[in-house]
Amino acid sequence: MNQPPQDKGAIRETIDTLNDFWFGFGSATALGLFRAVFGTLACLNFLNLSQMWESWFSERGFVPAWLGQRFLWPQVNLVWLPVEVPRMGLLNGVTDDRISLLVFVITFVAAIFTALGLWTRVSTVTLAVGIVSLHHRDAAILHGGDTVLRVMSLYLAIAPSGAACSLDRLISLWKGKTSTAITQVSMWPQRLIAYNCALLYLTTTWLKWGGHLWQNGTANWYPARLQEFHRFPVPAFLTNTPTIYFTTYLTLIVEFALGTLVFYRPLRGWILFSGLLLHGYIEYSMNIPLFSYLMVSMYISFYDGEEIAAWAKRRGAKLNRFKLTVALPKGQKLTQSAGAFLATIDPFCLVSYVQGDSPEWSAQNHSGKTVPVWRSICGRALGCWIFGWFPGFWSRFEMKALEPISG
Amino acid sequence: MATNEPQSKTQHVSIWVKLFVLFHLMAITVWSLPNPPSAVDTGKVSPAGTQWIPYYNKKYLKEFPPFVVYLTVTGFWQYWDMFAPDPTQTDYWAEATVQFKDGSMKHYQYPRMALLGLYEKHVKERYRKFFERAGNDDYNYLWTPFALRIAHMYDNPANPPTRVKLYRHWRPVAGPGQAQQENYDTYMYFEYVVDQKELEKARDGLK
Numbered sequence: 355m356n357q358p359p360q361d362k363g364a365i366r367e368t369i370d371t372l373n374d375f376w377f378g379f380g381s382a383t384a385l386g387l388f389r390a391v392f393g394t395l396a397c398l399n400f401l402n403l404s405q406m407w408e409s410w411f412s413e414r415g416f417v418p419a420w421l422g423q424r425f426l427w428p429q430v431n432l433v434w435l436p437v438e439v440p441r442m443g444l445l446n447g448v449t450d451d452r453i454s455l456l457v458f459v460i461t462f463v464a465a466i467f468t469a470l471g472l473w474t475r476v477s478t479v480t481l482a483v484g485i486v487s488l489h490h491r492d493a494a495i496l497h498g499g500d501t502v503l504r505v506m507s508l509y510l511a512i513a514p515s516g517a518a519c520s521l522d523r524l525i526s527l528w529k530g531k532t533s534t535a536i537t538q539v540s541m542w543p544q545r546l547i548a549y550n551c552a553l554l555y556l557t558t559t560w561l562k563w564g565g566h567l568w569q570n571g572t573a574n575w576y577p578a579r580l581q582e583f584h585r586f587p588v589p590a591f592l593t594n595t596p597t598i599y600f601t602t603y604l605t606l607i608v609e610f611a612l613g614t615l616v617f618y619r620p621l622r623g624w625i626l627f628s629g630l631l632l633h634g635y636i637e638y639s640m641n642i643p644l645f646s647y648l649m650v651s652m653y654i655s656f657y658d659g660e661e662i663a664a665w666a667k668r669r670g671a672k673l674n675r676f677k678l679t680v681a682l683p684k685g686q687k688l689t690q691s692a693g694a695f696l697a698t699i700d701p702f703c704l705v706s707y708v709q710g711d712s713p714e715w716s717a718q719n720h721s722g723k724t725v726p727v728w729r730s731i732c733g734r735a736l737g738c739w740i741f742g743w744f745p746g747f748w749s750r751f752e753m754k755a756l757e758p759i760s761g
Numbered sequence: 762m763a764t765n766e767p768q769s770k771t772q773h774v775s776i777w778v779k780l781f782v783l784f785h786l787m788a789i790t791v792w793s794l795p796n797p798p799s800a801v802d803t804g805k806v807s808p809a810g811t812q813w814i815p816y817y818n819k820k821y822l823k824e825f826p827p828f829v830v831y832l833t834v835t836g837f838w839q840y841w842d843m844f845a846p847d848p849t850q851t852d853y854w855a856e857a858t859v860q861f862k863d864g865s866m867k868h869y870q871y872p873r874m875a876l877l878g879l880y881e882k883h884v885k886e887r888y889r890k891f892f893e894r895a896g897n898d899d900y901n902y903l904w905t906p907f908a909l910r911i912a913h914m915y916d917n918p919a920n921p922p923t924r925v926k927l928y929r930h931w932r933p934v935a936g937p938g939q940a941q942q943e944n945y946d947t948y949m950y951f952e953y954v955v956d957q958k959e960l961e962k963a964r965d966g967l968k
Contacts, residue, residue: 376779376782377774377778377779377782379773402883402884403887405884406884406885406887406888409887409888409910410887410891413963414910414913414963415910416891416895416906416907416910417891417906418906421902421903421906424902425894425900425903439830439834440834441833441834441836442834442835442836482836485836486835486836489836490836494890494891494894494895494903495887495890495891496890497843497890498841498842498843501839501840501841504836505836505837505839508835508836508837540773540774540778542774542778542782546782546785546786549786550789550839553789553790553793553841554793554839554841555841557793557794557795557841558841558842558843558844558845560794560795560811561795561841561842561845561846562844562845562846562847564795564798564846565845565846565847566846566847567847567848567850568845568846568847572936572937573844573847573848574848575934575936575937576848576849576850576934576936577844577848577849579934579941580849580852580934581852581874581875582852582853582854582873582874582875582889583874584874584875585879585882594937595937595938598937641874641882641883641886642886643883643884643886645843
């Protein structure tokens, strides 16, 4: 009845800790980076599918609309009401191939825009609706990686995923419409991605532990010998006894850790590194397109944006031979928006800007050699790889980036 | 570095968002937990050890309508069974023969990953995944559309396909210390008499 006050405090503290973990605010960088990586993988996925669109999404294909509906029971019965709720999907019951093709193309374009972070809210929502529609149209060809693609696209659609690492942010900075400070967002969408990733590993490990071959340590023997999955050759000792026992149990341990201990920060890096090795091996040896890439892309969500930004700066500090010093034209300085723009596109902080003595822009590399200005910036500032090579961009930038030094 | 620490870390998150997150976490967790073994599920065997969790989860939570509706309608449905409970232990591939109105025959090699180059097998992996289902007796309703698609591929109004036979080839992978079977077993698992009206419909659709 009467709990000691310190117990009440402990409960309160636990609730506060959980509340802070799930709903606290932090940098949007991790979410933005995940969006960029995920969007790129979604593009590759649609590029792949586009070559077989007719086979899988047309009425003449292997899965006409009626069959797609039958395969994935299309409606959900509400037990307490005599109504059925349809699955979300723009292609439910659509038999006109032109509409299916249009939805496919729009989804593909949305994936490109999601990767770039352009009109991000609209792009991510369109991408999610498109992926769900296509998966509900033909679920007979989906593998685990596709489920990751669908679920993660939905998280990105409800998250402020354009707040960092996006063209949207660069455009806002350039126009002076947003603060130069790192955008702070509530962490719950990123935590959902991390939780879902951990849940995936935990439940698959649980399911595997019920499997006879996982229990007797021979599970990894079989995939290595399936001709239909074979990609690159693997040294024989890795796929034979006794190594196979070791790798089978190690797989279970790594996956279990990815589902549980990964949230314990002192172990996080090692566990995720083990996951990278695991999926690296799967990607090398087995033909399951994009599966491993999609899985490891979720690992970004286990890091806070501040950690990622700090890591990039630490790495940049060690890359002395890539450092570049750009001298501004004499008597000129960068406008506030141009300064913020240039700082944002250079996460490794490899380029520094100083007052110059000549009337033109100039740049020197780490050894003091004069190098072309914009080409050198583009080679070092990661963020401008997606747009910096467009002809005419930098000449326009030059015209608007400077203002006279007052006084 | 410029930072923007909020005054209170949680002040801007509405209670409705928190309730949604809680509901979502419960839904995906309940849905993703493994199903109990079929013997337990059908009541032949009593659950033992940790099997009680999936048993009760399936019985009382997994089919809880708000969870089912939410996950299936939105697309958040998920079940993670890659290489589980045991990895696939059999190689499968398919081929077909197509018979035409004039009695002639053609062979169709359904894309077989083991015969394809690196790029092609990357692009065509969906064929393997589809045949995992379309070659399975549990999905026999896929067989007719499968055969019809092959008929479409060989359609010629002057000499249309009249029959399609689907063949399944399989070879189990021998376990450690066991002799590996050299050849694949073969079985014609479906013969389809082509519905000419379906072919005509497709031709009309292409006009």
